[in-house]
Amino acid sequence: MDIKALENSLKRQVISPVYLFYGEETYLRDQYLGMFKSLLPDEYRDFNMDIIDGRDTSMESIIGMAATMPFLADKRLVIVKNADIFKAKRKNQKKGTNLEQDENGDKPDPSEDILINYLENPVDSTCLIFCTDSVDRKRKIYKRIEKNGQVVQFAQLKGKDITEWINRTARRLGKTIEPKAVAGLVAAVGNNLCQLRTELEKLACYVQGNAITAADVEMMVSKTVELSIFELVDAVGNRNYSKALRLAREMVFFGEPVIRILYMVARQFRLLLQSKSLLASGVLANEMAGLMQVHPFVAQKCIKQAGNFSLGELKLSLEKVLKADADIKGGKQEAVLALELLIIALCEKR
Numbered sequence: 627m628d629i630k631a632l633e634n635s636l637k638r639q640v641i642s643p644v645y646l647f648y649g650e651e652t653y654l655r656d657q658y659l660g661m662f663k664s665l666l667p668d669e670y671r672d673f674n675m676d677i678i679d680g681r682d683t684s685m686e687s688i689i690g691m692a693a694t695m696p697f698l699a700d701k702r703l704v705i706v707k708n709a710d711i712f713k714a715k716r717k718n719q720k721k722g723t724n725l726e727q728d729e730n731g732d733k734p735d736p737s738e739d740i741l742i743n744y745l746e747n748p749v750d751s752t753c754l755i756f757c758t759d760s761v762d763r764k765r766k767i768y769k770r771i772e773k774n775g776q777v778v779q780f781a782q783l784k785g786k787d788i789t790e791w792i793n794r795t796a797r798r799l800g801k802t803i804e805p806k807a808v809a810g811l812v813a814a815v816g817n818n819l820c821q822l823r824t825e826l827e828k829l830a831c832y833v834q835g836n837a838i839t840a841a842d843v844e845m846m847v848s849k850t851v852e853l854s855i856f857e858l859v860d861a862v863g864n865r866n867y868s869k870a871l872r873l874a875r876e877m878v879f880f881g882e883p884v885i886r887i888l889y890m891v892a893r894q895f896r897l898l899l900q901s902k903s904l905l906a907s908g909v910l911a912n913e914m915a916g917l918m919q920v921h922p923f924v925a926q927k928c929i930k931q932a933g934n935f936s937l938g939e940l941k942l943s944l945e946k947v948l949k950a951d952a953d954i955k956g957g958k959q960e961a962v963l964a965l966e967l968l969i970i971a972l973c974e975k976r
């Protein structure tokens with residue numbers, strides 16, 4: 627089940643007895659959990675809802691809560707956060723003997739057996755929701771909940787999905803937002819929905835008219851490291867080492883770890899290398915965003931930036947970034963000095 631199907635089923639109040647929510651986009655997941663909570667009558671919600679931590683609660687207790695009948699309501703809601711039972715087993719977890727292993731070679735877990743038995747005949751009056759950031763799709767327990775319940779992935783939004791979310795959120799705040807403003811917002815904030823929501827709320831309070839413009843975003847939205855990296859790579863491409871050094875020093879001054887700056891620079895050069903290779907292979911510019919899995923604004927920016935470098939220069943630049951990272955982690959160079967020397971090396975004429 628995808629997120630849109632989940633939303634449609636909630637609107638129709640068609641609720642499954644068991645769900646598994648997984649993925650890194652916890653802000654969006656929590657929004658949908660709020661929709662489930664709103665289905666319970668306000669006056670009896672506390673009697674019919676349990677929110678528990680799967681790391682601290684036994685499966686017997688969880689199933690016991692799920693098996694409890696609702697009090698003066700049609701439904702009970704049991705939310706299990708940190709449901710690590712669905713994650714991949716750690717490497718140091720031993721396999722069972724031949725007779726003890728399941729079809730995937732895993733040693734049987736009593737907690738899994740308890741949940742699997744419940745999944746065969748779940749209580750219709752209870753909605754049991756497991757939440758985790760990652761799952762192992764090969765595990766028996768995942769396959770069973772996929773068969774007997776509903777599995778919903780909450781992955782970070784990208785491309786047109788993030789654009790649609792921003793437009794929809796702006797409308798809910800009583801505003802419209804121009805396409806250039808959407809691009810500027812994504813460039814400044816990235817795809818962190820919680821931060822995007824905060825910035826949109828600020829803009830909605832600031833803007834006098836109905837439309838949020840690119841100028842409004844530029845004035846009101848704080849610049850993140852992602853946008854600074856764009857500017858830094860622009861300066862490198864223009865061989866403007868003084869500006870590139872200033873930007874790098876600003877990021878360090880405002881508390882950005884050098885290793886993260888290096889990671890973001892490496893990521894940007896990988897995107898430039900990818901965009902240049904795609905263009906060389908005949909891919910159209912308007913198809914780039916989908917293939918690169920980035921926002922169209924980011925794809926357009928990468929195409930423009932890639933024009934400042936040859937394919938060989940991009941590969942060499944990436945090698946220099948990775949070497950600086952290795953030198954820092956290996957203790958060969960102090961972090962800030964290594965970053966500054968890297969910037970100067972990247973700006974050298976090839």
